Amino acid sequence: MWTVGHGEGSPDELERRLGDAGVQMIVDVRSRPSGFRTPDFTKRALELLAAQTGVGYRWLGPALGEPSDDTLDPARVAGDHGLIATEEFTAGIDEIIELARVTRTVVLCSEETPDLCRRGLVIAPALRDREVRVVHILGDSSLRIHEPPLPLEDPK
Numbered sequence: 001m002w003t004v005g006h007g008e009g010s011p012d013e014l015e016r017r018l019g020d021a022g023v024q025m026i027v028d029v030r031s032r033p034s035g036f037r038t039p040d041f042t043k044r045a046l047e048l049l050a051a052q053t054g055v056g057y058r059w060l061g062p063a064l065g066e067p068s069d070d071t072l073d074p075a076r077v078a079g080d081h082g083l084i085a086t087e088e089f090t091a092g093i094d095e096i097i098e099l100a101r102v103t104r105t106v107v108l109c110s111e112e113t114p115d116l117c118r119r120g121l122v123i124a125p126a127l128r129d130r131e132v133r134v135v136h137i138l139g140d141s142s143l144r145i146h147e148p149p150l151p152l153e154d155p156k
Contacts, residue, residue: 001100001127003119003146004137006041007112011049014041017141018055024103025056027096029119030110031065038110046108056103063092066118093126100132112139120146 002021006014018026028046035042043059050057099105107119114120114136124134124146134146 001096001132001134002104002106002137003108003114003124003134004106005109005112005114005117005119005139006038007110007139008038009112009139011040011045015049015053017137018106019053020141021106021137021143022104023055023106025058025099025105026050026108027099027105028057028059028108029061029064029092029123030108031061033059033061041110058095058099060092060095063088063095064118064123089126093123093130096123096127097130097132106137114138114144114146 002023004014004017004021026046028043033041033043033046035045039045047057049055096105096107107123109117109119111117111119114124120136124136127134128146136144136146138144
């Protein structure tokens with residue numbers, strides 16, 4: 001399973017990164033893919049990019065997107081497991097896993113750095129909990145395997 005954030009790059013850059021990884025299906029987990037901040041990455045623009053490149057596109061923002069913002073506060077997420085304790089979220093994770101069984105799938109959001117967004121803070125850990133290997137495609141096209149954060153030492 002792959003993840004990627006489009007960041008401030010161009011659609012051509014995203015296409016290259018996805019092509020380099022051999023991606024066949026984009027799962028968009030942005031809650032509001034309207035392109036307000038990044039007009040080149042609206043839901044419709046990504047659907048067209050996917051169609052032009054022979055890649056599938058599925059929007060799972062209602063199930064997996066952040067309810068109030070595309071970027072999560074890492075401190076809030078670290079202590080709030082209620083975000084993932086919904087039937088809708090579980091169904092979204094199930095769907096991603098099923099897609100990944102039949103096609104090379106990438107989870108897409110807007111943040112370039114997975115440590116700052118839902119795909120790295122919530123979705124990747126949920127996939128790892130189900131023994132799915134998660135690889136993040138970074139902005140420079142390098143790859144990073146998702147590792148759980150080290151536990152904080154007790155200051156006692």
